Amino acid sequence: MAVWRSGEDSPFSLSAAENTKHQSSDGSPSSLSAAENTKHQSSDGGSFSLSAAENTKQLIDLLGKSGDLKERTFSFEKAEGRLLYFETIVDSARIEESILRPLSETDRQNAEEALTVLEREEKADPDKAIAALMQGKVLLFLEGRPIGIACGVETFFLRSIMEPANEKVIRGSHDGFVESLNTNIALIRERIKHPGLMIEYVQLGQKTNTRVAIIYEKEIANPELVEELKRRVNSIDMDMMFNPGFLEDMVEDSTLSPFPQVLQTERPDRAIANVMDGRILLFGDGSPTCIIMPVTFFALYQSPDDYNARTIPGSFYRLLRFISFLIAIMLPGLYIAIVGFHFEVLPPDLILNIKGGVQTIPFPPLIEVLAMELAIEIIREAGVRLPTPIGQTIGIVGGIIISDAVVSAGFASRTTVIVVAVTAISSFVAPSAEMSTATRLIRFPLMILASLFGFYGLMFGIVALAIHLCKLESLGRPYFAPMAPFRLKDLLRDTFIKQSAWKKKTRPLDSRPLKEGAEFGSREWAKK
Template sequence: MLRHIKKLRLKSRMAKNKQQHLPRLTDEESAQTPLSSSLLHNEEALRTIYANCWDVVFRSFWIAQKERALLIYIEGLSHAEEINQNVLAPLMEATDLQITTIDDLTDKTISVAGTSKVHTYTDIVEHISLGEPVLMMNGHKAGLALGLENWEKRSIEEPEAEHVVRGPRDGFVEALQVNTASLRHRLKSPRLKMEALKVGDYTKTDVVLTFIEEIADKNLLEEARNRIKRIKIDSILESGDIEELIEDHPFSPFPQVLDTERTDVATSYLLEGHVVIIVDGSPSVLIAPTTFYSMMQSAEDYYQRFLIGTAVRWLRYIFLFIALLLPSLYVAILTYHHEMVPTQLMISIAAAREPIPFPALVEAFVMEIIFEVLREAGLRLPKQIGPAVSIVGGLIIGEAAVQAGIVSAPMVIVVALTGISSFAIPRYSAGIAIRMLRFPLLILAGGLGLLGVILGIIAIIVHLCALRSFGVPYLTPIAPMEFRDIKDVLIRAPKWKLTTRPRLSGKANTYRASPHQQPGPHRGRDSS
């Protein structure tokens, strides 16, 4: 009996090894498999492909009561009512229909706007997966894909992570066609080009590389195209998967590809010579190349008056330094540099810290971790209770920690100011990077004081100088210095001064507006 079991196990292992070593057809090889002229043979092959797929409909019928045909579609992805009215009913009720080629169906009977011929099983599977029914006839080696896709789409609404007071309220959604149409609606020019690529062995995700011809640099286009084409993976479910596979420095905490859900933001970057990568199934599009200063810009900067936009932009830079350095400076000064604090303030802080059993470094770490936990809990909980839990939890935990003598009141104030300042960073991905860098800076501050903070700042600056985004320096136009582009970095210059595109992304077509358009009461009058 034991010998028999061993033989069965050996045969099972040999069968598995044999199955693993069977030759597997690549996509290129399977794409060369043509359809048969026998409808029965084609139907058997497709039923084998779609075995155990209950939602795939095989509808057999007769055309004009003399030609056998087969219609295949996925229930829920195709428009069933349109199929009945514009395909099945006209073909089945036809009385005098002469069919020489399958194109005769669209010329004489089928009233569907978008049709295309398919010649291989791979083509059929791709069109059916997109929601396009495929019609095949006996005696013909080609099928007909009908543009009758119909699946549920989320309505266009304002992105929740990129609110503005003044500006457009529309954003991208998960449907690729809706997103490309939104860009076409804003850029009504045939120079807006969209190259379709497919990524993912199983998902076959559509990825669209979008750019404006004669503005985007050709080397940038070729680099973006090559990075997407070299991706070999089984699935792409979100644009973040593409971002992680095409960035220059994967171990950097800073994002090297900008993501946005706003159509106006994507349009403005296209007009500056950037490329936009749209991924089917994701409302976030990717913009490359990007810089550190792009992370500090908001769409509303360009919809308000330029003086207000400049002031708000400077406030963001101040909040950036507060979010990054305030806890570290507090720990360093309180631990090593008491002489830098006014005497009365130092006495007040010392009195508040007298019952605290932990050093300032441990106190700061505890409060920072608690704050991050509250923030994450507020994001993951349902919208109705998330903000309430985070606010009430912060108040209760902060007050209870102070009353229990675990943390001091000044530390609660420092951590609260740091958290509020981090919310002022427009880009969520950049905000996460700043939040994560606070912890190593805290360790340096606790061990070396202000010297450790300075060393940490130098390390961050050196790292930023070494970063590239699709070959573009991350700190451009400050490092390297480009005086022409500074007018849209540290300040928000008025529209009539933004006459040129950024040099490193829009150098193929430099000028975007005519000069000498400064408005005023003396403008536009006749010289006479």
């Protein structure tokens, strides 16, 4: 029967001198008693002694006197045992039920087998033992054994699985990823019941020790791309890694480009569709966001709703998104170029109407449009930071009031307000929030070029933008494919228009999948 003692025996009170360990002349730990505190050397140079008290003292000295670091001492068949854990990240009830109670009902010889925890692992190295502590494990030390037993009794703080607020769909699944890596992987495994689904873990962050999962389908994903992503992830060296933005910056090809070279999603169905196309997923523990690589510019304008809709409606809305992109980046610059340089391209009646409004404005077109664009951005940012009901009210009411006041005061024309409003709405059509942000940023240099050189400046900016897109890569693959390199079949297959599922015979070639064909199969019954 085990007898539990209070924390008065805690090695917090021991001095460093009292913690001195001795070795026998032959170096054999089996030839020494527990009182002699012989050190047992592990293969990697770390060490624990045969004394449970010495082992916990050693770890506490390494960790420091943290307020939530707790030690429990007990007697076990006339010998001493110790538990060490962080009370804030373990389940105290599970410690009692799965560790302490079984130990009190068994003998010393069968102590480890008596534990009822599902996850336990021997740790002979102090550094590995500390890593286990940080992950919510309880370390069990028994007198006479130069190892610690890491028992998995973590406590989990999870929110319910619900639909992502920023990726709602009308049809399709309504679940989303959460902050638990294990839960997110379970959502993937639930849908892909195939042995080829591979999951590899990496620890990132010297201080945070964040688990990152690399997920791919080994029979579809290109091994060269998988190895390249592993190389980039393994080369990351930083203190903390708890934000998907950090991970994105570390693995994407061009961090100075306004365009995102990864696709971020919180939807399991979208992540799975990309896995089956030969792409690779990156998950970080503590984040509900999944990073997908490689991706193309056109993939960022595809929505899960496309594949839940019929072919013609799905194609229409996808084309509408691409048109909205062109409107969002070009309309303000086009308006500035026309008002400042090229009034002759407008019908006579429209010229009189626009000129009548512009002549009373004391600012040049560029300043007028820039001021309105900045006002829209300020309203949008305020709406994001405020609680949802108030934010929506600020966005609508603020936009109406400011627009009316600006026109009434003569600071901007009605045409300018219309142009800025249409541009703002078009920029929010992109399914990807990162692409929406990039779209809003791109139009500012185009506006400046249009104000300096008219249509020539605007066209120069568009050509420079196209060259930049053609040069970009995502995980070493062309970002602007299938436009550059140009592949007409891919362009017509499932890029600008949504292809019927039964006609989709091949996977996208941008990820160089091992299996290009037979993604969805065919409608054999229609041939009979």
